[in-house]
Amino acid sequence: MGPGKELLSLGLLYMVGICLSCDQGFSGRSPKCFDINECENISENCGNHTLCFNTNGSHYCQCQSGFTNRHRKVNFTAATGQCLDDNECLGSVNICGLGGNCSNQIGSYMCICQFGYTNSSGSCIDINECSQAEGKEDLCGEGTCKNINGSYRCVCQKGYTNYGNDRTPCSKLACDSFNAHSGPAPSLGGLADILFMMRNSCLALSNPSLSGEVKADGEALLEKLFTATDDILTPGHLDSSEDVSQLLGTVENAIMLIGPQLKHNRTKIETTETVDAEIAVQRGKTRPTGPVHLTNEHAALETDWTTAAGTGSYPGFAMAALLSYKNLEISVNQSFEDLTGRENDAMVLSSLNVSSKVVSVVVSNPSTQNLDRPVKITLRHLQDRKESREVEYICAYWSDRGTWSTDGCYHQLSNATHTVCTSEHLSSFAVLMALYPMKHPFGLKLVSTIGLTISLLCLILCILTFKFCRSIQGTRTTIHLHLCICLFMADLVFLAGISQTTPKGGCRFVAALLHYFFLGVFTWMLLEGVQLYRMVVLVFNATIRPLYLFLTGYGTPLAVVIIAGVIRPQGYGTDEHCWLSLEHGLIWSFFGPVCLIIIINVFFFIVTVWRLAQKFTSLNPDFSKLHKIKAFTVTAIAQMCILGLMWVFGAFMFEEGPIAVVYIFTILNSLQGALVFIMHCLLSKQVREEYAHFLSCICTPQKKRYSDFSSTNPSSSQSQGSRSGQHTGESQI
Template sequence: MGSSSLLLFWGYCGLFFWVIFPLESMAVDVNECLDTTTCPAYATCTNTLDSYYCTCKRGFLSSNGLTQFRGPGVTCKDIDECSQSSSRCGPHSVCRNLLGRYKCSCFPGFSSPTGNDWIPGNPDDFFCTDVDECTDPGICPKHATCHNSPGSYSCVCNLGFESSSGNRNIQGPGETCEDVDECADPGICPEHATCHNSPGSYSCVCNLGFESSSGNRNIQGPGETCEDVDECLHMCPSNAMCTNTPGSYFCTCSPGFAPSNGKLSFTEQGVHCRDIDECSQGPSPCGPNSVCTNALGSYSCSCIGGFQPNPEGSLNFSCKRIPFKCKEDVIPNNEQVQLCQVGAAVEPEHGSFCTLINATFSVLDDACENRTAEVSLKNTAESLSSVLKQTSTWSNFTKEETSALATVVLESVKSSTLAAFLNPSANVSQTVRAEHLEIESKIIKEGCTEENMTFHLKAQGDEMKIACSIIEESDSTGPTGVAFVSFWGMESFLDESFFQDPQTPLANFQSKLKMKMNSRIVQGIMTGEKKDGFSYPVIYTLENIEPKQEFESPICVSWDTNLEGGRWMSSGCVVLEASKTHTVCSCNRMMNLAIIMASGELTMEFSLYLISHVGIIISLVCLVLAIATFLLCRAIRNHNTYLHLHLCICLFLAKTLFIIGVDKTDNQMGCAIIAGFLHYLFLACFFWMLVEAVMLFLMVRNLKVVNYFSSRNIKMWYLCAFGYGLPVVVVAVSASVQPQGYGMHNRCWLNIDRGFIWSFLGPVCAIIMINSILLTWTLCVLRQKLSSVNSEVSTFKDTRLLTLKAFAQLFILGCSWVLGLFQIGPMASIMAYLFTIINSLQGAFIFVIHCLLNRQVREEYRRLFTKKIKPSSETQSSGILLSSNPSTSKTG
């Protein structure tokens, strides 16, 4: 068989099989599920190749119990899922069966995020959570608090309120909380208290005159009581006695006082207990020849002049006349005077002194020998003038003898003048002129006839004014005698060497004051003079021996016999007016008076002088140490160190020149030159501080730029030109505008009379203000940068430290000059001490700030004292050029 025949054979065979078998497989299947009655209701029909089967839908179960069934008679019954499980829907919920399914709903008071009537198959899971009804602010009535519970809530009236229904827990509309009136209970408050009802509460307030045991005004609760207030601690006025009663009190004035309302006892406010003037009542409680002095709540008795208290045992105060003493009142308690008494052995060197002493006493013996005889004031003045006439003898006495003899002469004139006033037949007014003294006296018999009358007494160009108010204060029983005495030539013996100011007790310090006696010695005398002084001043007008110069300051001095036998003191009188020819003094009593002209700083205390010089010496030593540290300590050498160095050099030169030349006032031109150099050096200190503040500010503004200063070729000599050049300009302009402003009569400094001091204070105040602004700005910039970088970066920390030290340095140098502006008024003394202490110790403060508080400097000092050599790796030199990297040294 050929190949073609073979192929044809196999083709027929294939066609045979394709025709025979497909025909059998193409028999058509019947789909029973197309008939809707094939399966019962609520069933699903599933067709198969030769049959079908039925399946009940979800939620249904076949009546025969089979999952797949067919044929008639089988039905699908609904499954009750809710009966199968009591927790089908979860807690706090209810399950309701439906045809072929079920639904879940929450109990009242609960809710589900899916909502009620949830059916399986819906999204999310069904669960019930409690509903917090208390979140609704209106769920409960006013004055009630809501309390939530699972599935419900309740309202409880607040404390002090009760429900309108009387129930504790209320719910629903119509219920209200009404206030409980606790005050209806009479025992709610303690005794002596009043109950005050308030919405929801109450308070008990103690009645007037009582206070609570706890100290609170409103009390509540057990344990609180109302106790009686002892009003006597603060309710009665001064000078009154208080009697406390339960809930009240009453006041009665103390003996010697009377109430302003006239009632014996009182409780009203505003009533005062006024002093009873027993002395105005008649008759006087002190008796005749006495003076009654009213006192607060009492009075005192004293005898008038010429009388003394009767020591005899009398129940009432009385005065008896005392004999007039003349010589006994004059003899001072002095050893030299005691040696000159009659009958005592007198040494040859005291012969001349005792001769004048005894001559003075003989004058007193003649004047006071006969108490009833008229004393001739003229004869007495001429006799005492002969004692003053012996000038050659006075010049040979010691200082103690001179003061003792002067005291005897002054007191003798006073005593003999008072003796002349004892005789009422004496002339009403008289003027006695002797060779070395002049006396004008006046007897006032009927007191002052006109209000505000003033008596004028003159002697040798000097004058005393005494007002009628002073005459009326006299203790004299009869006519009042006043006298004014002016001594000529006595001032040459009792000169300025006898002056002793309690503010300048050391003689070596007083020697720096240029003083001179510039008036005659005068004396005021009055009968019945009060020892404690007058209520009104006595005015003395003294003629200057030499015209007063502008730089001189007059001092009114009085002779104090209780100080070293006799010394001039500045207490008791003040200068009212000073002209070239006269000086007016106001004194609180009659005294021996003179005028001393001082051309130095008399008011400066020695303690300030000592503090100033000791402080400056300490500062100079500290400045030398600081300068040496800045030059030799290479570990801290940078641009800041060189700024500190120039500041210390200027301050050192200024203080050295100050302590050496500030008081060199003998040469006017030299003093002006010294003042000019001081002006320049102190200004240079402040301009160098300005340079430092500007450099710190620029450094902080450019911390991210490496070698900021050197990159811009800012050399040290530029800064020197600013720090040293601008002060030259200020001084040159000041000197050209007012050349006489440099140097004063008492110190080599800027003249303050015409405001020239502001040529220094003006630039200083401006620099202090600029530096304060720059340094504050620097700290603000640093604070901003530190908030954005690591706070431990040494550059920021060192710069901040430099700024803070610059602030301290500005305060130290600037504060002292600012304090100098406030040395006036009641705080002048305190400001003077602060100014002196801070200004003199400026160098010490700078040494402490820039050296002792510097860690690297302390290490260098430690190595120096322990003789240890610093490793070369730790040293560095920056040369003269300025570096902007402060982190290379912990300086400030």
């Protein structure tokens, strides 16, 4: 076939293919072409938020309600635009109506109604609180409810007020409490002016007919009240308890009236002369909850809003106030006759004085005479005391009778600067201080002096015995010697300097010496326990080198005293005794090591007794040696019990306590030397024999002594040799 024919064939085939294919939007082959439904794939052909409409051979798209084509076209395809969300909140004014806030949504919007409105058919309408509140209590109290758009207001009748908060119940005002003519005439100069000012303010609050219902400014009224109080208290103290009661009652009533008028939730005010005050107020339809903490320079109050508001009808506000009078304590340093039923009443009443500022606590709760939960009041002392054990702090309130009373008012704790009180009712409070001087009776001083003198004499005999008695020399005797030296020095310093509190530097030195030597006594007692343990457990080399004994016996107490003196030097010496202060825990630099030593010794003694029991039951026990160790252990345990028991009572010696405890400590402390002499000297057979030999040398004539020594009696020589061997064996122990 030639080229011309080939071209003709290709052209014919092309024409046939065109005739057989369908137009765009159709499928199949001509002449049988079918329409394609593009709306079956709407996301691809129209996009999101659209409606698709199919046509013969084509389609078109429209946006759903709440959406608009980005090119503002009604009909479009995916190639000519997509649908965007309409912000209905911008396009329409007041779409939600009065009291509604429009919130745009995807493809729609939502109406959020303001307080006092409700949603109805997509728009906000006013709630008629007054009609809904029919039959409900405490909406307006004694007032009349009037509905307004989005809210309501309570209109109070004469004699009632809601303190400018229109949506709170109306409370009755006791304006007659500020009427000087309804009660006894105030004898206190300036009090009538306060009553007149507060009565006018009260009447203004309770009179709804005032033009514009203008109320007084709470802050300004509070300043006027305290200025007038300054004028009363500045000249000097008040003359009578009746004047004090009138002033305190008037100020408390005034705070009850002024508090709800204050603009801020917390108000602090301080005058230069007389009053510190902090007032907290909570407002709202619901009763507040949570803690309340009020503080000033002289006091602190801890309570809660449930107590401050009370459990009765809620007037729409709660208030708590703390007031401190800076110079009223001089005027109330009297009237203690109601403080009865206490031990040593005569001594207490004669020494009582007010030891803090007078503090008033005021709350909006109308029932403050029997609170569901007590309030806690912390009062600062007028003078800081380094030691408080000589005094008793009493929490008291100023009663309606114009006297101090403790009914329902309880003391919790005291330190050198503050006292914490709790009270089941509210009033004006203060801390009273009763002095308990620790003047020990003459008999106690006599017992202490005689006993310590005997103890010192016995300790001198112990020291001479342990030093010069050759038959008992050894490690244990060395320990006893230095234990007695420490105890002798401690008793000597105690006798001479425990009460010499002046000068202060000398008193501190005496306290440090007592601390050192008493610790030394217990340290040497610990070494005795260690030595007994070694004697039973170790068969050979049971002795302790003297260097180690001295380093431990004298170095350990010295280290403790130096550390304690560096950390808290002011704790050595008090106003009453040259001993360690009970404040700030310094006393534990003595009792801590003592308790530790006793615990360790108890362990050593238990092990020692257990091992002794095993040795006694062994096949070939050395009974003589074991009996001696047994005797040593018994005396060591007795010695530890005596010293330890003494300081159990000594823990209460330097603070107020039963006189029997003081006597027991004094007797035990005084007779320590005598008891050590009895246990370690008189009860020792070897020592008694040495004493007898020494006395025989003194009492026997010279010739007799010479004949005795020159005698060659075999039995005598044998006896002496036996005794010498016995001494040698014990000294080795």
